[in-house]
Every structure is written in C-alpha cells, then in structure tokens.
Amino acid sequence: xxxxxxxxxxxxxxxxxxxxxxxxxxxxxxxxxxxxxxxxxxxxxxxxxxxxxxxxxxxxxxxxxxxxxxxxxxxxxxxxxxxxxxxxxxxxxxxxxxxxxxxxxxxxxxxxxxxxxxxxxxxxxxxxxxxxxxxxxxxxxxxxxxxxxxxxxxxxxxxxxxxxxxxxxxxxxxxxxxxxxxxxxxxxxxxxxxxxxxxxxxxxxxxxxxxxxxxxxxxxxxx
Numbered sequence: 001x002x003x004x005x006x007x008x009x010x011x012x013x014x015x016x017x018x019x020x021x022x023x024x025x026x027x028x029x030x031x032x033x034x035x036x037x038x039x040x041x042x043x044x045x046x047x048x049x050x051x052x053x054x055x056x057x058x059x060x061x062x063x064x065x066x067x068x069x070x071x072x073x074x075x076x077x078x079x080x081x082x083x084x085x086x087x088x089x090x091x092x093x094x095x096x097x098x099x100x101x102x103x104x105x106x107x108x109x110x111x112x113x114x115x116x117x118x119x120x121x122x123x124x125x126x127x128x129x130x131x132x133x134x135x136x137x138x139x140x141x142x143x144x145x146x147x148x149x150x151x152x153x154x155x156x157x158x159x160x161x162x163x164x165x166x167x168x169x170x171x172x173x174x175x176x177x178x179x180x181x182x183x184x185x186x187x188x189x190x191x192x193x194x195x196x197x198x199x200x201x202x203x204x205x206x207x208x209x210x211x212x213x214x215x216x217x218x219x220x221x222x223x
Contacts, residue, residue: 020062021035021100021134028178029181030210032137032181033166033211034211036139036168037062037164037185037187037206037213038062038073038075038213039106039129039131039139039166040129041060042089042125042127042145043089044123044147044158044191044193044202045079045081045087045089045123046149046156046221047112047122047149048119048151051222052080052222052223053078053079053081053223054079054220054221054222055220056075056077057074057217058075058202059073059074059216059217060072060213060214060215062212062213062214063211063213065210075217076091076092077090079110084112085111085113086110086111086112087112089110089127090107091106092105092106100133101133101134102133104129104130105129105132106127106128106141108126108127109127110125111123111125111126121150122147123146123147123158124144124145124147125145126143127143128140128141128143134171135172137168137169137170137171137172138168139168140166142164142165143164144162145161145163145187145189146161147189154194155194156194157190157193158189159190161186161187163185163187164184164185165182165183166185167181167182168182185209185211186208187207188207189205190204191204201217201218201219202215202216202217202218203215203216203217204217
C-alpha cells in the first residue's frame with residue numbers, strides 16, 4: 001500500500017500543470033467546461049467485487065475545442081462499499097504548481113442494481129465536487145451517470161452516459177471576464193480495466209459535444 005500511495009503522489013505532482021487554470025474573456029467558458037468534466041470523474045468500483053475499500057489515482061488528458069492538454073489533470077478518489085448495493089466515494093486532495101494551489105474535495109454515492117443479487121451490472125453514480133484554493137475563481141461540479149458493467153476473465157468494461165452541471169464564481173477583479181458561469185454537459189463514457197500485478201489499470205473516454213476526456217488510472221482494492 002505504501003508503494004501504491006507514493007506512486008500516486010509522484011504521478012500527480014510530476015504531471016500537474018497550473019496552466020489549466022488560466023483563462024481570459026476569450027476562453028473562459030471553454031476552460032471552465034473542461035475543468036467541470038474533469039471534476040466529474042468517479043472511481044469505477046466493480047459491483048460484484050468482494051472487497052470493500054478502494055483507492056484510485058489517475059491522470060486525465062483533455063481535448064477541448066481542438067486544444068490538447070496531455071496528462072495535466074490529476075485525480076485521486078477513495079471508495080467504500082457500505083452494503084452490497086451501495087458505495088460511498090470521496091475526493092480530497094490538492095497540489096501546488098507555480099502560483100496555484102488548488103484543492104479538490106467531493107463526495108458521492110454509487111448504487112448497484114441488476115436482475116438479482118448475483119448480477120449487479122448497472123451502476124448509478126451521483127457526485128458533487130468543489131474546486132477551491134484558487135485566487136481567480138471557485139467552482140462546483142455535480143454529476144449523475146448510469147453505467148453498464150461487462151465482466152470477462154481478462155478485462156472489465158463499462159459503458160454509459162451522464163450529465164454534469166457546473167457553477168463557477170469569479171474571485172477576480174478583472175472586469176473583462178464573467179463573474180459567474182454555469183451550464184450543463186451531457187456525455188457518453190467508455191472504460192476498460194485489466195489486472196496488473198495486484199492492481200487494476202484502466203483507460204477511459206468521456207465524450208461531450210466539444211470535449212473528449214481520456215483518463216489513465218490505477219486502482220487498488222483492499223479488504
């Protein structure tokens with residue numbers, strides 16, 4: 001577990017880029033929409049796994065209106081299965097890069113359902129995430145999505161769709177940018193995970209009308 005934790009921390013610190021928080025009146029909406037979609041990332045907890053505690057760390061790349069940001073959005077999540085049909089997810093992490101010290105905190109639930117107790121292959125995720133610690137703005141991202149799980153011997157996959165609602169409040173004195181910005185993003189998602197040693201390595205896509213998110217993640221199950 002110590003090796004996993006150190007790897008996650010180094011992974012996030014090396015690639016995190018403060019440039020993703022810079023915007024002006026020309027690209028404000030584009031940047032905020034991309035950040036909101038990143039904040040809506042949730043850990044994909046296997047509905048039929050017997051383990052109860054999960055740690056997941058990853059990095060997200062974003063194609064935003066043709067602009068590519070590779071491995072610049074760090075992510076760290078924890079999950080706890082409260083019952084066979086319900087899990088609680090938590091985000092609480094921050095990083096420092098140049099003049100920015102963002103902090104991400106959030107929580108959500110995942111509800112598992114299916115034809116019977118042995119085939120829980122549908123997952124409904126509800127989550128709220130806040131981005132704070134920046135001098136320029138703060139924002140809230142709320143999301144709900146529905147995923148279908150497919151389990152095979154050598155891989156697991158989930159495919160689904162969701163909606164993300166964001167609300168940004170400017171803290172800047174710059175009069176050229178909007179003091180508030182909110183909206184809704186609808187997306188489709190696809191994710192594959194494969195076992196590697198004692199972890200699960202995943203790659204996912206989240207596609208909206210103007211953005212494509214690609215996340216690479218490592219998940220460790222405990223207990």
